[in-house]
Amino acid sequence: MGFMDIGRLTAVGLAICLAMGCSSGGGGNHFRAQSDKPSGDESGDNSGGVVVPASNATAGTASGQTYVTPTGATYTLVNVTGTSMSAGNDGTLTYGSNGSNGYARYGAWYSKAHTTTEYFYTGDNPTQANQVPSSGTATYAGRAVRANTTDGVSASSGSTPVSFNVDFAAKTINGVTEERAGFSSVSMKGNINGGGFSGSATSGTAKGTFAGHFYGADAAELAGMATFDADAKQNMAFGAVKQ
Numbered sequence: 001m002g003f004m005d006i007g008r009l010t011a012v013g014l015a016i017c018l019a020m021g022c023s024s025g026g027g028g029n030h031f032r033a034q035s036d037k038p039s040g041d042e043s044g045d046n047s048g049g050v051v052v053p054a055s056n057a058t059a060g061t062a063s064g065q066t067y068v069t070p071t072g073a074t075y076t077l078v079n080v081t082g083t084s085m086s087a088g089n090d091g092t093l094t095y096g097s098n099g100s101n102g103y104a105r106y107g108a109w110y111s112k113a114h115t116t117t118e119y120f121y122t123g124d125n126p127t128q129a130n131q132v133p134s135s136g137t138a139t140y141a142g143r144a145v146r147a148n149t150t151d152g153v154s155a156s157s158g159s160t161p162v163s164f165n166v167d168f169a170a171k172t173i174n175g176v177t178e179e180r181a182g183f184s185s186v187s188m189k190g191n192i193n194g195g196g197f198s199g200s201a202t203s204g205t206a207k208g209t210f211a212g213h214f215y216g217a218d219a220a221e222l223a224g225m226a227t228f229d230a231d232a233k234q235n236m237a238f239g240a241v242k243q
Helices: 006-020
Strands: 061-063 066-068 074-076 083-087 091-097 104-111 117-123 137-148 156-167 172-177 187-193 196-203 206-215 221-227 236-242
Touching (some): 066 104, 091 137, 117 206, 117 221, 156 236, 172 236, 196 221
Antiparallel strands (some): 061 066, 091 104, 137 156, 156 172, 172 187, 196 206, 206 221, 221 236
């Protein structure tokens, strides 16, 4: 789904929301490490690096297959093919899952006033540290979602392909999104620690961070977020499946 005027999709979004039984209900834009007591489960790790939670959000709370907005509205994140949009009384949610049977969820929620956007990732069956492969390499393919709501009047939302190369022996992960109109490319370079990963992200001249977690046996899926403190328009959430 490319970028679009959300105003034209309100009726569609409301219909989807009613079908899914969701509601909506604002927030900050930064990655929260273990010391910030993020929501959701955390995978065990003994390497002394950054411990990344299995569920996280820039604001609100994420856990399992649920996202609760900063104002308390709850979305149940059912499996979808591609991405789904849900419009509620206090905002709009765009999210994706890693296929119709995927464990992970990732997405963006923005307030009805179009002034606040928050991102999250979460999922069932997070990969534990001892379940992550210790050798070999893998590629992952999926989607990244972004919503820009800054002027208090209009909003745009969309998704783009994202891919990752993982070296389990070296414990490294590198990813990049496809450049599309309204969705500048984001490059990510980081390290695996336990069942999660984290590192640096760049989008043009903007510099930020990214973090996420693996899900399923042998790290079958991943999901996470990239955040840019100096330019929140570059923030995004992503999910991908091992190929």
